[in-house]
Structure formats: structure tokens, C-alpha cells
Amino acid sequence: MNTITGVVCPFCGCLCDDLEVTVEKGKIISAKNGCAYSLTKYLNYQKERLSEPLIRKGEEQVPIGLDEAVEQAAQILVDAAYPVLYGWSSTSCEAQHLGVELAEEVGGAIDNTSTVCHGPTVEAFQEIGHPSCTLGQVKNRADLIVYWGSNPLQSHLRHMARYTMGAEGKWRKSRDDRTLVVVDVRKTYTARVADYFIQVDPNGDFELMSALRMGLRHEEIEQDAVAGVPVEYIEEVAEVLRGCEFGALFYGLGLTMSSGKNRNLDAAISLVTDLNKWTKFVMMPMRGHFNVSGANTVFLWQTGYPFAVDFSHGYPSYNPGVTSVIDILSRDESDAAIVVSSDPAANFPKKAVESLLRNPLIVIDPHRTATAEKADVVIPSAFVGIECEGTAYRMDSVPLKLKKVVEPPSSCLSDEEILRRILEEVRRLKEWN
């Protein structure tokens, strides 16, 4: 029996790094300190696994050797005029790194899951900036926490305990030292433990944000209610925001993906920037996938852009709405796709999925996903953070090294290694042509 400490959890953007994983005879038998999701992942990661490379023959997927699968995948990419390369948020930075190189090599468009989560955050960031910090600043200093359109008690289970309300920091020791404000369209679990809960009308975030900004400046709001919230309450919360010593706004898809999208974020960033006139205030997106932040990071240093990067001109270009993968698929412009550690067939719009499936499709994933079921080439991979090492970036952009705690199945290489082989094969095929 062997217990590994300081294991970094490859589930959500919290990247809790205090797990203790016990392994017996090559199997994980316990994973302490993590949340319920983490425990479930560690104890069940081997279920629904893809066990061997597959290739489509007519209606069926039949087993094939790894080398042949790699060759087939490379051939598809080389033959394609405009392939899309999608996923990337649940794998290592090392794999993402090779993904960008592959996209450049084949002149395709590469996109990560930001395109369906915090893409609007990026767009607002580019328009007006973003005052932020690492999570330890919040743990040590924040006496006011706001969750807006985010329900961490059901999505990021240890976020509040490790970094915000329950965290023991240098100047804030417990729940009593902090005030919690929650803004949501319904009374979520998180809202139930809040000191102030603002139930905003669906899609009313922009108006509420604007009203709060007026409240901060003590301007008259000549209405009884804004976005379903009584003006007195808005004014009261504005005073709470102004009056803190260090405030932190965490926001989720409730803000980024409701009506207004990047305009909501524009308003949120303006609110937080305004608050710095009176106090110290920061904000942070609640990133979902454990390494979506890493995907943005790696894309940025290599291409200058965090997602939706198009290499069809031989250099990186970026125009979300044009170069983002859902839009490319919806216009039916791509003629092949490779999906790494993601399941777009299960969650993209119908039109985009139809286009994705109409063309040759390669999937690299540890799991039997809906997308894998429909793929022409399927290559099973090892679980990064469980069966192989790699780097991941936390939601606050702190990079951590993921550990390997057990051996992968003999048929599974890491995403990184599979991509390296595909890239080599692509280059070899291009030399021949």
C-alpha cells in the first residue's frame, strides 16, 4: 500500500493540491481530502474507458493497432483543407502545446472550451481589462465575497472552504470574519448560506450591475425595482460592497452565458473597477474544467490569442464568432475534426454537431463519450493527473504539476504522446506530398 500526498485534483478549476491518494496493487483504494466529485473521479476513472484504438468500418467501429490509428488520424488531417481541433481543457499544457503546433502544421482552427464558457469574459477583458489576483489574496484578506451566477456548493465544492468563506487566512480566520453576497436567478444552495441574497430576474444581470454602480455613487435610481430587485435592497448591498476592506467577486456561467454575455462582463468589470475608488476589490471567473485556464494560457503565449485561433493563413488570427469552432461548424466550413478530451457531440448546438459528424472525425479521450461513439478514429488515452503527469493552471492562473498515481492501461498513452506521434506522422506525410 502506498499513499501519495499533495496530489493535485484534475477535476475543476480549483485544482485542490492537498489530496492523499492511496494505491494498493496498482489500484486506487482511497482519495482523501478531496470533494465528492474528486473522490468519485479517483474511484471511478477506470469505468467506461476506451480500451483500444478503433476505426470506423461502415456502421461499426473495429479495433486497430495504435500505429495504424495514428497514421489514419494524420492522413485525415493532412487531407483536410480546413480541419478544426477542439477540446483541450481537460488535458495537460504539454498536450495543449502540441495541439497548437499541430493546428499550425495543418492550417486548421483550434479552439478550447472557453468558446462555450468564459469566452465572453475574454472578450470583455480585451475591451476594458480585469482586476484580479490569486486565490490566496482572497483567503488572507477578503472580508466580502460575492458569487454571481455561480453556485460553488454544487459546482466547485471546496471553493468556499479552501479559498473564501471557510478559509483560514492571515487576517480572516473564519466565516464570522467574512460577508457573503450571492446573486442568482434562483435560491441555490450557495444562496441559502448567504448574508445577502439578490434574486435577479433571468437575463437581468446587466441592469442590476448598472443599478449597483449607480448605488455606489449615490445616484438616484428613479424606479421601485431593477431586474426584479427592490431599489432599497440594491442600495443597501451597494453600501456593503463599498464598505468592505477587501472584496472579491466570483462569477460563473450564469453571468457569461445569460443575455448580454460579454456586455454583462463589461458591466461587472466596470463595477469592480469602480469599487477600487473606495476600497480594494478584485474579481475572478469560476473556471470549470481543471485546465481550461491552461488552455487559454498556452494558446496565448504561442499565438497571442486565448481561444478561437485560426491558422488557415499561415499565422494566427482571431475573431470569435468567425474563427470559433461552433461558428465554423455551423457554417459547415470545416472538412475534418480532431477532438481531444471533450465531448462536443453531447453539448454543441445541433447544426454544429451535424457538421462535425458529416466529416472525418478523430477523438482522443480516456472515455467512451458520445463524440467517440461517432468518430472515425478513436485513440484511447491515459488520464492526466491520475495515470500520467502534466501541468495545469488553476482558475487564478497559478500553474501546478499534476502527478501520476497509477499506471495507465497498457494500451493507453498520454494525450501528449499521442499528439506527438500524430504531429510527426503529419510532418512525414507532408514531406512525401
Next chain:
Amino acid sequence: MELSLELLIKNTIVYDPSNGVNGERMDLSVRDGKIVESVDLNNAKVLDASGMIAMPGGVDIHSHIAGPKVNKGRELRPEDHLRRIERKTRLKRSGVGYSVPTTFTTGYWYAGMGYTTVMEPATAPLETRHTHEELNDTPILDKACFPLLGDNWFIMEYLKNGEIEKCAAYVAWLLKAVKGYAVKLVSPGSVEAWGWGGGLREIDEVVPNFDITPREIIRGLCKVNDLLGLPSPIHIHCNNLGSPGNYRVTLETMKCVKDLAKGGRPSIHIVHVQFNAYAGSGWSDLSSGATKLARYVNRHSHVTTDLGQVIFGDTTTMTADGPWQYILHNLSGNRWVNHDVEAETGGGIVPYQYRRRNYVNAMQWTIGLEFALQVKDPWKICLTTDHPNGGPFIEYPRIMAWLLSREARDAAMKRINKTARRRSILGSLDREYSLSELAVITRAAPARILGLRHKGHLGVGADADIALYRIDPSETDLSKDYRKVRKALRRAAHTIKEGEIVVKDGEVVRVPEGKTFWAEAEAPEEALKDVWQDLRERFEKYYTVRLENYPIGVEYLRRPAPMEIKMEGG
């Protein structure tokens, strides 16, 4: 492919100030990446460098090219990326950018100008893994990074308690843990204060909650630096950067470590001095403090500086000086990114345009040049723009031309704000740099200040990092033909890195990996034991990561180059 390990560069005019070579026509011999006495003429590849000058490969002591804040700068500026693109070729990766270029592009563009070594001067230790990942992807160049230590909680606590040995042991551990090279302070104490929205403008103000002053932090880290025998002095971005009247703080900062200099070696390196050389009491009466600072530097041997020259045009400012970036955001109305890092430091990014017609911007431009022209000993200055803060590194040749040619300065002066032109003494400064002095401020001095003994010169045993430029000093009047000189400096005729030709006529022809240096410093043993005790007790209280997940393994460096350092005096 040519794989000749020997190279003979013939008939070049060499500027190698470290070895007293000032424009002599001679040959340079290279074997196995080093400069040697001679090579076997039957084996060696011969490069005829007639009509070219040779200098050691350029060394940039201070340029923000990699890491979290540079990357956030890239994210903030998609419009910046439309200005210049780099297409993929069989050899090169593609890229974009102007003030915040992508990593591969950064390597190609530096090499294209004859630079072969660049320092990333500010990295939050907690996020330095990221910095190394980007440095790995910055090809050709040798590099290193400087961890930000001026607001570090452990350091402030040790120094508060007068525990210099423990502080030294901690710094040695930290440099090893994050693979850092030199000690960097940014507005010491002020960034911790910014954690609460405050800031410290003077070096005798007290850091909230830590009961220590910037002066004590600066002196403490200076002592630590000396105790460990680190290769470079402490690098400091002074308090109150960017504000009128701040030259006094710079003077105080230089003075406060005067007694700590030993053996004639500098004890402090003031970074981007231009941004801390302002007199006056407000924006309308901002004036130059350059003369006063230059006078101090001229009279003392314990200070070195780099310039932080401003170049007119659009750029992206970024610094760990969070409070200053918030001020700049409010002054300019431009976008603001802030990123504070737990128990360590902070950072901010604001896009900015330096305008010729703007009084303050024009003054900034004159102040940098006034300083460079008034410091008599070029070994005390390194050419920088604090890239990208004063302007992008690809514009360095413009600064070189201003220093080499009075005519170039006069031409630029004609277009700046009239009041600034009237108030500045720049027009009365006749000095023109020689090519030898240019070689000092762009390679020899930075290499010496960094303690990189194999860099910045062309003596036997030096790294064969060489830049050849198409300038013939016998035919060229540097002062009159400054446009031609500027053009030649923009595109190196050849850049040679570790004996390999990597650039021809400004174009990259080979893409080797560069090395990453870091300080493997010996720590006082007993003190190190105590530090481990403290780390085990307090690290996880301060941070949100486990202590065991904080150090960065050597596997994160593509070409690791540790520099072993023995403590002085046993």
C-alpha cells in the same frame, strides 16, 4: 546542412570593450561554441565579414518577455497583434505582436537584431513555472528570470526580526526552488500595501501590518545578496515610480546601500531609471531629475542602472508595481488589468501611447536621453526600454541612433511638445556615443552587471555569441548617416549563437534552443534548517498550494544551466 564546428570570421572590425578592443580590423576564431585563439583553416567555415563591424551578442538586462503578466498583456491586446505577423515557415513557428509578441517571435526578433541573451526581470515565484514554460518556447536566446522578492512575507518577517542569515537561507532556497537568477525588488513594501489598495511612496514609510520600511527591505536584501555571493547586485524598481518629484526617492534608494558595497563592486542596480528621474511637484511642472541622478552615479561606484528609455508610439505597460498601474489607469483612462499574488507581489497592465505632443511624454523622452548622455562612464548604464513599458524592444535601434547622433536627436526634438523642448537641456548636450560605448551599454555592461562571465565579450573562452552589422566605420559618419546606421542595427548581417550562424541579413536561418540560467546558491546550513522549520509551519498558512508543490523541477527547463555559487568567506 552545414555542421562545421569551427568558424573563422575574417576581416571584421571588432568592438570588444571588455578586452580593450576598439574598432580593430581582425579575425575571430570559433570552436565548439566558444571563442578560441585560432582554428584549423582546412576545417573551418570562413565567413568574410569585410565591411561589417563585430560586437559580442547583445545582452538585454531587463525585458519583460515571458510569464504571467506578459501573457495577460497578450490577452489584453488583440489589436497589438494585428500590427506585425510572422508566418510559419519550414524553420519558424508563426506568431504575432508588436509590444507583446508571442514567445517564438520574441526569440526570432531579438536574434534578428544581434541579441543573444535576455533577462526576464520580474516573476512572481508562485507563478514562475509559467515563466519557464514561456522561456522554453523563446528560441535561440539564453535567458534567466528574476523572482520578485521585495514584498515577500517570509523575507519581510526575517528582516523585521533582524534575521539576515535566515533570510539569506530562504532566498537561496527560493532561487533554487523556482530556478531564479537574481534578486528583484519592485517598489518594496508598496505592493504589499496595494493588497489593501494602498501604496508606499517613500522608503521610510511603514508597510502596513509588517512594521518594516522599504529602506530596511532594500538594505536587508542587499546584505543577503552579498552574503550569498550572488552574481548580480539586487535589481530595484524604486518606490514612487512614474510620479513627479520621484528622483528624490531614487537618490535615497541609491544612498541607502552605499555603505554595503564591497570591493568596488556595485551593490545596487537601479532598473529603468528614466521612470524614476522626475523632478517637479505635479504633471504641469514636471521637470528632469536626470542631471541630479547622473551626478550621483558619476560620483559613486556602487550604483549601476538601466535606462528605461521612452519611444513615441503605442505600447503595453506592465509591472509588478500594482499601485502605479492603477494610477496610470486613472490618468490615462485606459484598460486596467490587476493581478496580485498571495504573500509575494502583484502586477498590473495598462496599454499606453507615448505622444510627441504631450508635455509629460515628451519630457519622459528627453529625461532618458539626458541621463544616458550625462553619465560619463557607460559601464554604469545598460540600454533598455523596460520592454514593453517604454516601448517595444524591436525599436532599440532608434535609441541607439539618438545616442550615436546628435543630428538624430535634433530631428526628433523638432517634433516634440514645444514646452518640453524649451524646458529640456537635451538640446545643449553635444555628446555622441562611440560604437565602443554603444557596445558597452548593449552587451558588455549588462553582462558584467549580471555576472555572466562568458557573455558580453569576445576574449578567448567567451561564448561565441557574436553580432555582425553592416557598418563600415571608415566610410560611415555615425552622426550624419544615422538612418543608415539605424537600419544596419535593426537587421544584423549575421548573428552567431554558440558558434552557429542563426541569422543572416536579419532573417533567422537556424533555431537552436537557448539555455536558462539560475543561481544554485549555497545557504548557511544552520539557518537553512530553521527556514525549513518556518516553511513547514507557515507556508501553508500563507499560501493556497502545498509546500511540496511549490518548487519547480529541473524538468521544466529545456536547457538548464545552473550557476553554482559558493558563499563568500566560507
